[in-house]
Amino acid sequence: MWTRPAQGALTARDTIILADFLNTTGDPVFDSTLKVALAVALEQSPFLKVFPDDRAHEDLPLMQRSPSEGITRAIARQIAEREQLKALVAGSITSLGRHYVVGLEAVNAHNGDVMAREQVEVASKEEVLTSLGAAASRLRRQLGESLASIQRYDVSLPQATTPSLEALHAYALAIDEGRINDQRPESIPHLKRAIELDPHFALAMAQLSGTYANTWQSALAPEWSRKAFELRDRVSERERYMISWRYYRDATQAWDQGLELARSWTDAYPRESTAFNSMGRAAWALGQYQQAIAPLRESIRLDPRFFAPRLNLLWTLTGLNQFDAAKKVLEGARAANVHSIGFPQMAYLLAFIENDTATMMRELDAAVALPDGAWASNWQPRISAFGGHIAKAHEEFRRSVAVTSQTNLTELSGLYSAQDAISHAVVGQCAEARSEAAAAVHLSRDNFTLESAARALAWCDADADALKLSAELARRYPDAILTTHVMLPVIAAASALRSGRPARGLELLEPVRPFDHAQAAEFWPAYLRGEAQLQLKHSAEAAAEFRSITDHRGELVDAPLYPLAHLGLARALASGNDPDGARQAYLVFLTVWKGADANLLPLQQARREFARLQQ
Incomplete structure (x- = not known):
C-alpha cells in the first residue's frame, strides 16, 4: 500500500467529479462496476459531494463530444473546469501476475496537480471491493475530512x-x-x-x-x-x-414517518439533494404545502438537473393556487432541459385553469408521443368528466384502459377504470359506477385502485362491496397514513350519508381534518361534510365546507367534485337566506357544466333550483 500526502485539502463546499475507472485487466466485470463502488464509498461522506454522472454526460455535447462518450480523466478535468468543480478523482485497476493493483488519484481540476494518491496491491479478485473501499477512506482523510466523520461514516464496500x-x-x-x-x-x-x-x-x-x-x-x-x-x-x-x-x-406508505426520516437525513447529509426532495415530497403528500417549499427549493439548488424536486415544487405551488409561480418553475425546468412526463401534465392542467384549449392539446399531443405516453391517456377523460360530459368521458376512459392494458400497465388500467366509476358515481349514475368499480378491482388490486373503487361503491349504496374493499385495505396497508386516516373514514362516511346518517358521517370525518388538503383526499372529506351539514340543515357549516373546496382548486385541478362543490355551496347559501350568493354559485356551476349531458340529475336539479331563485 502506498499513500501520497495531500497537496491542498477540499472544503465542505467543494464538489468532485469521478472519471471512469481505467480497467486494463481485460476482465469486463470491472467495467463500470468499480466506478459505482467508488461513488458509494465516497458518498458515504457528508463532507464530499460527487457531481452526478448524468450531468457530466449532458456536458459532453457542449464540448462537441457524443453524450455516450466515456468520462476519461482528461474529459473529467474539462467538465470540472466548466462546472467550477474543485477536483476530479480517477481510479485504475491493473493486473500484476495473479494479483491486482488498484489506484486512486485526486487531481486539482484547475492546475492538474495531484492532491492525493492511494495505491494498493490486492491478492485476489474477491478482495478488490474491500481494498477499494479502504483506499477510498484513506483518500477522504487526505482530502480534508475529519477522522471523526470518517469513523462514523465508513462501512466497508462489500457490506455497503x-x-x-x-x-x-x-x-x-x-x-x-x-x-x-x-x-x-x-x-x-x-x-x-x-x-x-x-x-x-x-x-x-x-x-x-x-x-x-x-x-x-x-x-x-x-x-x-x-x-x-x-x-x-x-x-x-x-x-x-x-x-x-x-x-x-x-x-408502508407511512408519509408521517417518512417525513421524520427525511428531516434526520437532511441534518446528516446537508448536501444531499435526494434527502431534501424526500422531505418536500412527504410534506406535500400530507397536504403541508407551505412546509414543502423550502426543502424542494434546496433540493433544486443542490442538483438543478434532478427532475423530481422541480415537479414536486410545481405540484406544491399549484396546490397553493400560486399558478404564476408554478408556471415559472415549469419554465425553469424546460429551460434547464429537465424532462419528465409530469411537466407536460402540469402545463396541460395550468392551461386548463385558463381555458387555453390550444395549449392543452399541444401538451397532450407531446405527452402521448413520449415512451411513457400511455400514462397521459386519462388526462382528457378527466377534463370531460369535470365539465359534466360523462358519456364522452366514459368512452375516453375506456380507450385509456385499453391503451394502458396494451402496454401492460395494469395498475393504471385499474385506476383509470376506477376514475370512470367515480365520475359516474358523483352524478348519480350508480349502475355504471358499480360496473366500472368491479372492472377496476378485477384489473388491479393496488391500494389506489381499491380506494377509488370503494368510494364509488360507497356513494352508490353498494355498502357490502365497499366494506370488503375497506377490510382488504385495512389488512394490507395498516400503516399507510392516508389510507387509514383519510380513505377508510371517507368510505365509511359516504356509506353513512347515503343511508341517512349524516351525524355519523360527520363523526367519522372529524379526525380527517388535518389531511383535508392532501391531494390524495381529492376534496372528499370536505365535500361529504358539506353534504352531511345540508342534510342536517346547517347552512352556514355546509357553506364553509364547500368553500374550503372552491377556494383551493389547485389542490386537484381536474377533480370531478370541484364543480359539484359550487352546486353544494349554492344550495347552502340558498337555504341560509343568501339568494345573491346562491345565484352566483349556481351560475359558476352552470357555466362549468355548460354543454354537460342533459340527462344528468345534478344539472336538472340545479336548473330548477336556479329558476326558483330567479322568481
Missing part, C-alpha cells in the same frame, strides 16, 4: 453494497449514466439479476422497489423494500437513509 463483483456489475448496468433512475423499467432485469447473485444486496432491493413503485407496479414494490429494510443495518449511513425512505414510501 455487495461482496459479489458480478452482482455489483449487474447493479451498475441498472444505473442510468451514474444516477439511480427509478423510472426506467428496463433496469428491472438487471436489478433482479443482482439480487439473484447476492440475495442480501439491500441497495439493489431498495432500487427495485423504487422502480416498481414509479413505473405503476406498486403492488410488487413492498416485498423488496421490506427485505431491504430488514437488512438496513448492514449498509452505510447514507444507504440506510435511502433504504428506509423506500420502505416508508413504498411498503
Whole structure:
C-alpha cells in the first residue's frame, strides 16, 4: 500500500467529479462496476459531494463530444473546469501476475496537480471491493475530512453494497449514466439479476422497489423494500437513509414517518439533494404545502438537473393556487432541459385553469408521443368528466384502459377504470359506477385502485362491496397514513350519508381534518361534510365546507367534485337566506357544466333550483 500526502485539502463546499475507472485487466466485470463502488464509498461522506454522472454526460455535447462518450480523466478535468468543480478523482485497476493493483488519484481540476494518491496491491479478485473501499477512506482523510466523520461514516464496500463483483456489475448496468433512475423499467432485469447473485444486496432491493413503485407496479414494490429494510443495518449511513425512505414510501406508505426520516437525513447529509426532495415530497403528500417549499427549493439548488424536486415544487405551488409561480418553475425546468412526463401534465392542467384549449392539446399531443405516453391517456377523460360530459368521458376512459392494458400497465388500467366509476358515481349514475368499480378491482388490486373503487361503491349504496374493499385495505396497508386516516373514514362516511346518517358521517370525518388538503383526499372529506351539514340543515357549516373546496382548486385541478362543490355551496347559501350568493354559485356551476349531458340529475336539479331563485 502506498499513500501520497495531500497537496491542498477540499472544503465542505467543494464538489468532485469521478472519471471512469481505467480497467486494463481485460476482465469486463470491472467495467463500470468499480466506478459505482467508488461513488458509494465516497458518498458515504457528508463532507464530499460527487457531481452526478448524468450531468457530466449532458456536458459532453457542449464540448462537441457524443453524450455516450466515456468520462476519461482528461474529459473529467474539462467538465470540472466548466462546472467550477474543485477536483476530479480517477481510479485504475491493473493486473500484476495473479494479483491486482488498484489506484486512486485526486487531481486539482484547475492546475492538474495531484492532491492525493492511494495505491494498493490486492491478492485476489474477491478482495478488490474491500481494498477499494479502504483506499477510498484513506483518500477522504487526505482530502480534508475529519477522522471523526470518517469513523462514523465508513462501512466497508462489500457490506455497503455487495461482496459479489458480478452482482455489483449487474447493479451498475441498472444505473442510468451514474444516477439511480427509478423510472426506467428496463433496469428491472438487471436489478433482479443482482439480487439473484447476492440475495442480501439491500441497495439493489431498495432500487427495485423504487422502480416498481414509479413505473405503476406498486403492488410488487413492498416485498423488496421490506427485505431491504430488514437488512438496513448492514449498509452505510447514507444507504440506510435511502433504504428506509423506500420502505416508508413504498411498503408502508407511512408519509408521517417518512417525513421524520427525511428531516434526520437532511441534518446528516446537508448536501444531499435526494434527502431534501424526500422531505418536500412527504410534506406535500400530507397536504403541508407551505412546509414543502423550502426543502424542494434546496433540493433544486443542490442538483438543478434532478427532475423530481422541480415537479414536486410545481405540484406544491399549484396546490397553493400560486399558478404564476408554478408556471415559472415549469419554465425553469424546460429551460434547464429537465424532462419528465409530469411537466407536460402540469402545463396541460395550468392551461386548463385558463381555458387555453390550444395549449392543452399541444401538451397532450407531446405527452402521448413520449415512451411513457400511455400514462397521459386519462388526462382528457378527466377534463370531460369535470365539465359534466360523462358519456364522452366514459368512452375516453375506456380507450385509456385499453391503451394502458396494451402496454401492460395494469395498475393504471385499474385506476383509470376506477376514475370512470367515480365520475359516474358523483352524478348519480350508480349502475355504471358499480360496473366500472368491479372492472377496476378485477384489473388491479393496488391500494389506489381499491380506494377509488370503494368510494364509488360507497356513494352508490353498494355498502357490502365497499366494506370488503375497506377490510382488504385495512389488512394490507395498516400503516399507510392516508389510507387509514383519510380513505377508510371517507368510505365509511359516504356509506353513512347515503343511508341517512349524516351525524355519523360527520363523526367519522372529524379526525380527517388535518389531511383535508392532501391531494390524495381529492376534496372528499370536505365535500361529504358539506353534504352531511345540508342534510342536517346547517347552512352556514355546509357553506364553509364547500368553500374550503372552491377556494383551493389547485389542490386537484381536474377533480370531478370541484364543480359539484359550487352546486353544494349554492344550495347552502340558498337555504341560509343568501339568494345573491346562491345565484352566483349556481351560475359558476352552470357555466362549468355548460354543454354537460342533459340527462344528468345534478344539472336538472340545479336548473330548477336556479329558476326558483330567479322568481
